[in-house]
Amino acid sequence: xxxxxxxxxxxxxxxxxxxxxxxxxxxxxxxxxxxxxxxxxxxxxxxxxxxxxxxxxxxxxxxxxxxxxxxxxxxxxxxxxxxxxxxxxxxxxxxxxxxxxxxxxxxxxxxxxxxxxxxxxxxxxxxxxxxxxxxxxxxxxxxxxxxxxxxxxxxxxxxxxxxxxxxxxxxxxxxxxxxxxxxxxxxxxxxxxxxxxxxxxxxxxxxxxxxxxxxxxxxxxxxxxxxxxxxxxxxxxxxxxxxxxxxxxxxxxxxxxxxxxxxxxxxxxxxxxxxxxxxxxxxxxxxxxxxxxxxxxxxxxxxxxxxxxxxxxxxxxxxxxxxxxxxxxxxxxxxxxxxxxxxxxxxxxxxxxxxxxxxxxxxxxxxxxxxxxxxxxxxxxxxxxxxxxxxxxxxxxxxxxxxxxxxxxxxxxxxxxxxxxxxxxxxxxxxxxxxxxxxxxxxxxxxxx
Amino acid sequence: xxxxxxxxxxxxxxxxxxxxxxxxxxxxxxxxxxxxxxxxxxxxxxxxxxxxxxxxxxxxxxxxxxxxxxxxxxxxxxxxxxxxxxxxxxxxxxxxxxxxxxxxxxxxxxxxxxxxxxxxxxxxxxxxxxxxxxxxxxxxxxxxxxxxxxxxxxxxxxxxxxxxxxxxxxxxxxxxxxxxxxxxxxxxxxxxxxxxxxxxxxxxxxxxxxxxxxxxxxxxxxxxxxxxxxxxxxxxxxxxxxxxxxxxxxxxxxxxxxxxxxxxxxxxxxxxxxxxxxxxxxxxxxxxxxxxxxxxxxxxxxxxxxxxxxxxxxxxxxxxxxxxxxxxxxxxxxxxxxxxxxxxxxxxxxxxxxxxxxxxxxxxxxxxxxxxxx
Numbered sequence: 001x002x003x004x005x006x007x008x009x010x011x012x013x014x015x016x017x018x019x020x021x022x023x024x025x026x027x028x029x030x031x032x033x034x035x036x037x038x039x040x041x042x043x044x045x046x047x048x049x050x051x052x053x054x055x056x057x058x059x060x061x062x063x064x065x066x067x068x069x070x071x072x073x074x075x076x077x078x079x080x081x082x083x084x085x086x087x088x089x090x091x092x093x094x095x096x097x098x099x100x101x102x103x104x105x106x107x108x109x110x111x112x113x114x115x116x117x118x119x120x121x122x123x124x125x126x127x128x129x130x131x132x133x134x135x136x137x138x139x140x141x142x143x144x145x146x147x148x149x150x151x152x153x154x155x156x157x158x159x160x161x162x163x164x165x166x167x168x169x170x171x172x173x174x175x176x177x178x179x180x181x182x183x184x185x186x187x188x189x190x191x192x193x194x195x196x197x198x199x200x201x202x203x204x205x206x207x208x209x210x211x212x213x214x215x216x217x218x219x220x221x222x223x224x225x226x227x228x229x230x231x232x233x234x235x236x237x238x239x240x241x242x243x244x245x246x247x248x249x250x251x252x253x254x255x256x257x258x259x260x261x262x263x264x265x266x267x268x269x270x271x272x273x274x275x276x277x278x279x280x281x282x283x284x285x286x287x288x289x290x291x292x293x294x295x296x297x298x299x300x301x302x303x304x305x306x307x308x309x310x311x312x313x314x315x316x317x318x319x320x321x322x323x324x325x326x327x328x329x330x331x332x333x334x335x336x337x338x339x340x341x342x343x344x345x346x347x348x349x350x351x352x353x354x355x356x357x358x359x360x361x362x363x364x365x366x367x368x369x370x371x372x373x374x375x376x377x378x379x380x381x382x383x384x385x386x387x388x389x390x391x392x393x394x395x396x397x398x399x400x401x402x403x404x405x406x407x408x409x410x411x412x413x414x415x416x417x418x419x420x421x422x423x424x425x426x427x428x429x430x431x432x433x434x435x436x437x438x439x440x441x442x443x444x445x446x447x448x449x
Numbered sequence: 450x451x452x453x454x455x456x457x458x459x460x461x462x463x464x465x466x467x468x469x470x471x472x473x474x475x476x477x478x479x480x481x482x483x484x485x486x487x488x489x490x491x492x493x494x495x496x497x498x499x500x501x502x503x504x505x506x507x508x509x510x511x512x513x514x515x516x517x518x519x520x521x522x523x524x525x526x527x528x529x530x531x532x533x534x535x536x537x538x539x540x541x542x543x544x545x546x547x548x549x550x551x552x553x554x555x556x557x558x559x560x561x562x563x564x565x566x567x568x569x570x571x572x573x574x575x576x577x578x579x580x581x582x583x584x585x586x587x588x589x590x591x592x593x594x595x596x597x598x599x600x601x602x603x604x605x606x607x608x609x610x611x612x613x614x615x616x617x618x619x620x621x622x623x624x625x626x627x628x629x630x631x632x633x634x635x636x637x638x639x640x641x642x643x644x645x646x647x648x649x650x651x652x653x654x655x656x657x658x659x660x661x662x663x664x665x666x667x668x669x670x671x672x673x674x675x676x677x678x679x680x681x682x683x684x685x686x687x688x689x690x691x692x693x694x695x696x697x698x699x700x701x702x703x704x705x706x707x708x709x710x711x712x713x714x715x716x717x718x719x720x721x722x723x724x725x726x727x728x729x730x731x732x733x734x735x736x737x738x739x740x741x742x743x744x745x746x747x748x749x750x751x752x753x754x755x756x757x758x759x760x761x762x763x764x765x766x767x768x769x770x771x772x773x774x775x776x777x778x779x780x781x782x783x784x785x786x787x788x789x790x791x792x793x794x795x796x797x798x799x800x801x802x803x804x805x806x807x808x809x810x811x812x813x814x815x816x817x818x819x820x821x822x823x
Binding site for chain 1: 684698723753766
């Protein structure tokens with residue numbers, strides 16, 4: 001019932017040409033069914049672009065037809081979190097699995113990307129910290145692999161402290177089932193990053209390994225301490241080691257190019273500048289997120305001479321560059337780097353001109369699977385101009401095109417840089433070639449990441 | 450020589466166009482070429498000359514003035530060279546009849562062999578030679594205008610040919626569009642090129658395919674292209690430039706437009722073309738450039754000069770709304786990219802399809818060697 005009303009109000013234009021809809025009560029059952037069929041058909045016809053109208057519906061995107069959510073769920077399995085394998089809220093059961101034969105092939109191949117949806121109603125009891133975090137994720141107030149991981153772990157600390165073991169249960173067994181819906185809620189806000197996945201897997205390990213005989217508060221405190229240690233060791237201290245190591249690669253007079261905004265690269269540059277090295281930075285930036293502007297503000301406020309340009313201009317300026325420093329979202333065992341969309345282009349151009357490409361990345365970002373191209377797993381930026389990324393020199397309404405027939409707008413957020421474009425990866429255990437990444441955990445004696 | 454009255458009128462017309470070019474009121478390869486042809490037509494029709502060299506010098510000086518006004522608009526110079534080439538051809542056919550057939554056939558030498566392979570266009574114009582042959586007298590002391598009077602009608606026809614070619618560029622380029630695009634293909638294009646647009650729309654009549662349009666920051670001409678294509682019924686996907694590499698593995702062809710084609714087969718195209726072409730090369734995807742022959746420029750960019758790229762307003766990259774950042778940073782906004790000939794697989798022109806390696810031959814046919822420096 002609710003869907004009928006929603007269709008009538010939100011997609012008024014789909015069925016609007018007919019007489020105004022009668023209220024539910026005055027329609028007979030046949031009329032209601034007929035109305036539903038009509039709207040379904042109208043939606044199927046007008047939904048070839050699908051995405052803009054779909055996202056407006058709070059019920060979720062038009063594009064992810066039934067096979068689509070299985071890809072993110074399959075990934076969750078791989079990452080080992082046994083969070084409830086429910087599909088992200090609102091995805092599968094919508095009216096629009098009708099991505100029929102008349103949808104062009106080009107649009108079908110993108111259908112698995114899945115549109116971002118606003119986090120649905122919190123089902124079950126989601127801790128308010130998690131609700132807040134989910135909202136921050138979906139509005140991109142917190143973005144970046146490290147930032148999201150730290151925020152997630154900090155929120156989990158609060159959840160763990162507030163947790164009370166129900167009677168006839170042990171903390172080590174029940175806590176994880178308590179955390180699972182929270183994790184699902186976060187995933188529905190934004191797909192899980194590899195860093196979050198690795199951290200949560202480690203947390204699971206700690207939880208199931210915690211001593212049954214410990215009083216509850218002690219166990220909770222121990223867990224929180226372990227979380228703090230994880231953040232400290234794998235992220236904060238790792239970053240410091242990377243700053244030192246990568247800083248050695250920066251010499252006086254170098255021109256360093258970086259892409260978008262990596263927290264690690266920012267720290268490297270600030271530290272090198274603080275040590276007194278003279279270098280200049282070229283910040284390359286691109287839609288949809290235009291994060292480079294923030295990096296530009298930070299760097300120029302400490303006095304580093306900066307140049308700013310947009311991605312298409314890279315080809316003209318690459319001959320001036322001595323080294324390219326980029327960050328990563330995750331590293332894969334074949335040596336490929338999954339990073340902000342556009343990194344692959346920068347790395348490719350640099351390689352063509354024999355400029356070394358150095359990826360700064362902590363070891364906890366390593367992901368076991370082999371990723372071959374950017375299609376397997378990617379994320380789309382939400383509709384509309386969330387990041388106010390269009391220049392003010394052009395009127396905004398000409399630049400945000402929506403809801404046109406035959407036109408679909410995609411803003412993938414990530415892409416995959418093949419290992420051939422990368423010269424070296426700087427981690428906290430040293431500088432390694434991209435193909436050696438898979439040997440690190442073993443070399444450190446870790447059985448998991 | 451020419452009276453002051455005529456040259457003043459000519460000058461005014463030329464000055465007009467030169468100042469429009471300088472102020473960027475006329476922008477775009479085809480528009481500038483059309484304007485140049487119209488100006489040249491006026492100049493030639495009003496010019497007074499008693500031998501061919503005077504006419505050539507008049508046109509050359511006009512060409513120099515226009516090219517100096519806006520050196521980055523290469524089609525201005527190209528059109529001047531083309532008109533000169535046609536004028537010389539007309540002159541040769543009018544005064545000497547068929548030049549080629551008369552060469553002796555007994556001695557076989559490479560140079561003769563190459564000369565005999567000269568432009569096929571010459572034969573088409575032979576028909577006008579019949580009435581003008583032998584009646585032209587240069588530098589006639591009694592009637593200094595006879596030469597001009599005799600030659601002008603054919604010259605005007607030749608210039609009209611150039612104009613016609615310019616006006617039918619889009620139709621001719623799109624003639625074989627359906628042979629280049631197959632069903633269910635995914636095509637990547639960037640920016641808004643009218644030639645590519647006409648090409649795709651013409652193919653859409655026969656085939657069903659998808660086009661991915663990259664936005665091309667900061668001019669965002671990709672948005673206009675996407676809008677135009679989708680309203681023509683082609684299913685279009687608009688993506689930001691950052692995802693060009695990500696999507697390239699699914700793309701079957703890259704179709705680009707060009708601003709100017711250089712003598713070695715390289716080209717100037719809108720920024721982002723180099724990214725698209727390199728990514729296509731990395732994925733072994735064919736890159737095809739749709740252009741008109743009027744964009745062929747007998748110039749080189751051997752040293753990949755940074756200054757050869759045109760630069761646009763930096764405020765579309767980092768505007769004044771960023772406040773104090775504006776003072777502290779340098780902003781670069783090149784408008785064109787130089788794409789090396791190794792990155793392009795074929796040029797689809799209004800005169801057929803050519804690989805970059807045979808662009809030099811096209812130049813030889815279209816222009817005369819002495820015109821490379823106007």
